[in-house]
Amino acid sequence: xxxxxxxxxxxxxxLEHGEVLVRDAVPAALISMRDIWKTYQMGSEEVHAxxxxxxxxxxxxxxxxxxxxxxxxxTLMNLIGCLDTPSKGxxxxxxxxxxxxxxxxxxxIRNKEVGFVFQTFNLLARATALHNVELPLxxxxxxxxxxxxxxxxxxxxxxxxxxxxxxxNELSGGQRQRVAIARALVNHPSILLADEPTGALDTHTSxxxxxxxxxxxxxxxxxxxxxxxxxxxxxxxxVISIRxxxxxxxxxxx
Amino acid sequence: xxxxxxxxxxxxGKQISASQKPKRRHRIAASALWEAFxxxxxxxxxxxxxxxxxxxxxxxxxxxxxxxxxxxxxxxQTVASTFSSQGSTVFSVSKRPQxxxxxxxxxxxxxxxxxxxxxWEAIARLCNLCWRTGxxxxxxxxxxxxxxxxxxxxxxxxxxxxxxxxxxxxxxxxRFFSDSEYAAGREACVxxxxxLENLFGGAPPESVIGQDVRIAGRPFEIVxxxxxxxxxxxxxxxxxxxxxxxxxxKIYGARNSLVVFIQAASAEKITEVEDQVRAIMRNRRGKTFxxxxxxxxxxxxxxxLNLYGSATSNIYLVxxxxxxxxxxxxxxxxxxxxxxxxxxxxxxxxxxxxxxARQTDILRQFLIEAVxxxxxxxxxxxxxxxxxxYLISMLMGFPLLMSAGSALLGVGVSSLVGIISGLWPAWRxxxxxxxxxxxxx
Numbered sequence: 041x042x043x044x045x046x047x048x049x050x051x052x053x054x055l056e057h058g059e060v061l062v063r064d065a066v067p068a069a070l071i072s073m074r075d076i077w078k079t080y081q082m083g084s085e086e087v088h089a090x091x092x093x094x095x096x097x098x099x100x101x102x103x104x105x106x107x108x109x110x111x112x113x114x115t116l117m118n119l120i121g122c123l124d125t126p127s128k129g130x131x132x133x134x135x136x137x138x139x140x141x142x143x144x145x146x147x148x149i150r151n152k153e154v155g156f157v158f159q160t161f162n163l164l165a166r167a168t169a170l171h172n173v174e175l176p177l178x179x180x181x182x183x184x185x186x187x188x189x190x191x192x193x194x195x196x197x198x199x200x201x202x203x204x205x206x207x208x209n210e211l212s213g214g215q216r217q218r219v220a221i222a223r224a225l226v227n228h229p230s231i232l233l234a235d236e237p238t239g240a241l242d243t244h245t246s247x248x249x250x251x252x253x254x255x256x257x258x259x260x261x262x263x264x265x266x267x268x269x270x271x272x273x274x275x276x277x278x279v280i281s282i283r284x285x286x287x288x289x290x291x292x293x294x
Numbered sequence: 295x296x297x298x299x300x301x302x303x304x305x306x307g308k309q310i311s312a313s314q315k316p317k318r319r320h321r322i323a324a325s326a327l328w329e330a331f332x333x334x335x336x337x338x339x340x341x342x343x344x345x346x347x348x349x350x351x352x353x354x355x356x357x358x359x360x361x362x363x364x365x366x367x368x369x370x371q372t373v374a375s376t377f378s379s380q381g382s383t384v385f386s387v388s389k390r391p392q393x394x395x396x397x398x399x400x401x402x403x404x405x406x407x408x409x410x411x412x413x414w415e416a417i418a419r420l421c422n423l424c425w426r427t428g429x430x431x432x433x434x435x436x437x438x439x440x441x442x443x444x445x446x447x448x449x450x451x452x453x454x455x456x457x458x459x460x461x462x463x464x465x466x467x468x469r470f471f472s473d474s475e476y477a478a479g480r481e482a483c484v485x486x487x488x489x490l491e492n493l494f495g496g497a498p499p500e501s502v503i504g505q506d507v508r509i510a511g512r513p514f515e516i517v518x519x520x521x522x523x524x525x526x527x528x529x530x531x532x533x534x535x536x537x538x539x540x541x542x543x544k545i546y547g548a549r550n551s552l553v554v555f556i557q558a559a560s561a562e563k564i565t566e567v568e569d570q571v572r573a574i575m576r577n578r579r580g581k582t583f584x585x586x587x588x589x590x591x592x593x594x595x596x597x598x599l600n601l602y603g604s605a606t607s608n609i610y611l612v613x614x615x616x617x618x619x620x621x622x623x624x625x626x627x628x629x630x631x632x633x634x635x636x637x638x639x640x641x642x643x644x645x646x647x648x649x650x651a652r653q654t655d656i657l658r659q660f661l662i663e664a665v666x667x668x669x670x671x672x673x674x675x676x677x678x679x680x681x682x683x684y685l686i687s688m689l690m691g692f693p694l695l696m697s698a699g700s701a702l703l704g705v706g707v708s709s710l711v712g713i714i715s716g717l718w719p720a721w722r723x724x725x726x727x728x729x730x731x732x733x734x735x
Contacts, residue, residue, distance in 0.1 A: 123648065123728045144652045150728075151650020162645045162732065166336055178329045179650040223649065 067132045069096035070230055070262055071120065076129035078115050078285075089115040091285040092129070097231070097264065102257040104273035105266045107282035114235070116282060117266040121156055121233045122149045134230045151179050155224030159236035161216045163208040169195065169219045170204040176227045194226040195219070198252065214245035221252065225261070232256065234265045238272055250275050327658070334663035337635065348631045349671040352711070355621030356675025356704045357682060362617045363700055364683035366610050372692040373602050383425070383558045384460055384595065385568055387413070387575060389551040391591040393601055406589050408551040411539075413578060414454075417554060420574045423567045426557040428456035431542060438493065438535065439508040445492040449534035450509060452542020458484070460555045463536070467499035468518035471538050475517075479540030483507065484518040486532035509535065510545050525691035568592060624671070625711040632664050632719035643723050644731030657724035664716025665709050672708025676701045 067074075078090040089112045097103055107113040118124040119131060122138055125146070131138045133153050141149065155176075156162075163172045173191040182190070195204050198218040208216050217237060224232055234253070238246035250272065257263050257277075265276060273279050274293070281289040338345040386392075390403040414429040421427065430453040438448045451457075458470045463484070471482045485507065487499075494502050499519035506513040514537060523531040558567040572592055579589040636643070643656055680696050687694045 118729050121648070123732070144654070147647065147650050147652040147655075150648060156648050158732075162641070162648070164642060164645060166340055175646065176649040179646070179652070179655060184328075227650075 066135050067096065069132075070099045070101075070134060071097040071264075072130075072132040073119075074130040074132075076116075076119060076126045076131060078112070078119065078124075079127040089285055090119075090126070093282075093285070093287055094129075095280060095287060095290060097262065099230075099262055100257075100260055102253075102263045102275075102277045103265070104276035104279045105264065105282060106268065106270065106273040106279055107288075108268060111282045112285040113266055113268075113282045115285075117233065117235050117264075120231070120264060121154050122146045147179075151176055152227060153230040155227070155229035155232045157217070157220050157224050157232065157234035157237045159239035161208070161213075161220045161240070163216060163219055163223075165208055168205050168207055169200060169211065169222075172208070172219055173204075173223045173226050175223060180227055190226055191222075194222040197225065198222045212245075213241050214248055217241060217245075217249055218252065221249075221256075225256070231262045231264055234263070236267055236269075237265060238267075238269070246272070327662075330655075330659040330662040331666070333659055334666040337639075337663055338667065341635075344631055344634075345667060348628055348667050349674065351624035351627030352621075352668050352671025352708050353624075353675040353678060355617075355624035355711075356672045356708050357679035358617035358620045359614065359707070360676050360679025360700060360704050361682040361686070362613050364680060364695060365686055366613070367695040367697075367700075368683070368687050368692045369606075371695055374599060382561045382594070382596075383564055385556055385558075385564065385571075386591075386593055387417070387554040387556065387571060388591050388593075391593055391597070393597055403591070407579065409554055409590060410548070410552060413575065414552065414554045416578055417556065417571055417574055421556070421567070421570050423558070423563065423570050424556050425559040425567075426456050426460055426555075428454040428460050428555045429539060429552045430454070430457050430555065431539065431546070431552050433546060436509060438489065440493040440506065443493045443495075445489065445533075447533065448489065450542070451534055451536050452539040452546070453536055454539055457555065458536070460557050464521040466519045466521050468503040468516070470518055471536075476538045476540055479538060479544055481512055481514040481541055482517045482538065483509070483514040484520055484536040485516055486520050486530075486534045487522045488530050488533035489535060490519065492533075507535070509537065512545065514541075564594070621707065621711060624668075624708075625715040628664055628668055628712060629715035629719060631667075632660060632716050633722070635663070636660060636719045636723040639723075640726065640731050640734035643726050644728055644734065647726070647728035648732060653724040656726075657720045660720035660723050661713060661716050664720065665712040668708045668712030668715075669705055672705040675708065676704040679704065 073096070074094050076090055076093045077088065080087045080089060093112075093116065105113050105116060115124075119126055122133070122141075123146075125131075125141070126139050129139065133149065136149065136153075138146065138149055150156075163169075164175070167175075170188070170191050173194050174187045177187040177190060192201070192204065195201055198221050200215060200218050200222065203211060203215060203219075208219070211219065217240075221232075224234075232253075237253070238249055241249060253263055253265070254275065263276075265272060267273055277292065277294055279289070279291045279293060280287055281291075387409060389406050389409050390400075394400050394403065411429065414427065417424065418427045430451055432452075433450040435447045436450045438445050438450075453461075455470060455473065455476055457463075463470075465484070466487070468484070470484060471480070474480075475482045485502070489507065490497055490499065490502060493507060494505070502516050502519065505516050507516060508514070514535070520532070520536070525531065556567060556571055558564040572588065575590050575592070576585075576588060581587070581589055643651075646656065646659075680694075680701075683696070684694050
């Protein structure tokens with residue numbers, strides 16, 4: 041079983057030469073990263089943001105990815121969120137091999153499998169909270185009545201029913217982040233992926249948001265939080281530390 | 295154990311989503327399309343100044359094209375109806391053709407014999423295919439008086455009674471002259487409506503029947519008032535007086551060459567009738583079949599239409615072309631604004647992509663936005679274009695020909711301009727990388 045989840049550099053070359061073999065090995069984990077490399081071209085120089093990262097995340101886990109700036113954790117987050125594809129290696133999410141997907145297939149994965157929560161909320165400024173939460177459902181092709189219903193349920197789950205017709209500039213930072221969380225959850229994604237979710241919030245509000253994450257985790261959601269704050273990471277059940285594009289530590293806290 | 299369960303569900307989930315794919319595609323079209331329209335309108339609302347400027351760009355272009363096309367249609371219609379007021383069954387026999395293009399021709403035509411009353415009589419007698427024949431002679435700028443009122447530049451048309459039919463004159467009041475009046479050369483006349491305006495202070499047609507007007511110092515009794523025909527190029531076609539040719543001859547003598555008009559029973563028969571009249575006239579001019587020269591001009595009113603058509607078609611093309619250029623400029627304005635809009639909304643594009651918008655969704659959104667602006671601009675442009683054409687046609691005195699076709703064309707073309715000029719900005723937006731787009735401020 042560990043063979044399937046922890047691919048070695050040899051495994052990576054097997055991908056190149058004998059794809060069929062690897063294809064057969066659909067990982068059992070919800071998320072499976074196998075020897076992921078990400079290389080950027082900076083002028084004439086090649087910069088390796090990730091040097092062969094491999095790890096699995098099981099359904100229902102609450103994982104923090106921690107590392108200093110420049111460690112490659114943002115690159116890793118972009119790959120987990122299917123905003124980008126690896127230069128080398130395989131990435132499986134919910135039984136699908138994302139590393140070979142084209143732009144539109146990635147868009148579909150982002151729509152179905154990933155719920156994003158960003159540091160700066162990234163809500164549409166001109167749209168109401170309700171419409172912001174509906175956005176993923178629009179691109180999922182859901183009818184408007186169904187959409188309204190689901191978006192309202194999702195807003196109720198973050199206790200924002202009374203604010204759903206407000207626009208982001210009429211909401212506090214904590215409320216905005218809750219709208220973003222409602223949006224992330226509305227399409228029932230496989231993972232909730234949060235990038236510095238409390239980075240723009242005060243301590244008290246941060247605490248509330250982290251409590252909300254705890255609650256969502258207890259309800260069975262799979263959560264991955266990318267952060268550089270040890271306090272935030274300490275709320276997770278497992279902490280993956282990234283340094284210089286590699287996994288430095290992978291600790292289970294409880 | 296736990297993992298194998300996970301595996302089973304995930305594989306199962308994959309199968310379900312695969313089977314749902316076509317249905318999902320179909321639904322996406324409707325909901326994403328509506329979203330695109332919603333976004334387009336809210337984007338226009340939130341940027342009123344910019345939307346306004348874009349609209350003006352399109353409005354100017356479309357209204358220019360619509361106005362020009364409408365005015366040209368009106369002009370054409372006026373010209374066509376004027377020159378063919380006698381209908382396509384009428385042709386004329388005269389000394390000179392109505393259009394002479396060179397001095398040599400003019401001198402040559404001048405040497406011809408005049409067309410005379412006898413020529414008409416001969417045609418009337420010999421042409422069994424002719425339906426109607428008539429003759430007329432005009433004095434173009436005569437002074438006409440009534441009491442202390444005076445009107446210059448009135449056309450005096452000495453005509454046979456049959457000319458009323460050939461010219462398709464209808465009466466507002468009174469009657470045409472009678473056979474006995476014609477035979478006696480009585481001073482009776484049928485006046486155009488301008489005469490009422492200029493000499494009778496706009497009196498109603500009925501009230502002037504029986505009154506006199508003085509033509510070349512002689513009193514003529516008004517027996518009828520002709521229906522208004524309107525203006526062409528600012529020239530009135532109602533500033534004329536019909537008098538019996540017999541009376542005309544008494545005043546002006548036979549110094550002018552006459553024009554004989556012949557009407558065929560139908561447009562199909564006109565060639566046949568023309569051939570017969572030509573034979574009669576050539577015979578009277580002593581021309582054998584070897585002579586290439588007729589010695590007279592036989593023409594339908596089409597000569598004017600043809601001349602008008604050839605003279606104006608190029609001018610029209612250039613005018614429409616110039617108007618169309620302003621539409622191109624409008625398209626460039628739209629493209630510029632859309633590029634700004636894409637740049638400004640890079641973050642929004644990133645957010646949409648992060649939650650699952652595909653390239654086609656983004657492309658569609660910006661295309662719809664461009665088309666929405668240009669279609670609205672096009673609709674307003676059609677209205678202002680018709681308004682402009684209305685004003686100009688009022689000033690110049692020709693009918694306004696607004697057609698649903700040109701309105702549709704205006705909106706259609708401007709929407710096309712929207713698609714063309716929106717395509718590149720929309721494509722740029724669609725191709726943005728989600729990470730780069732999200733990073734934008």
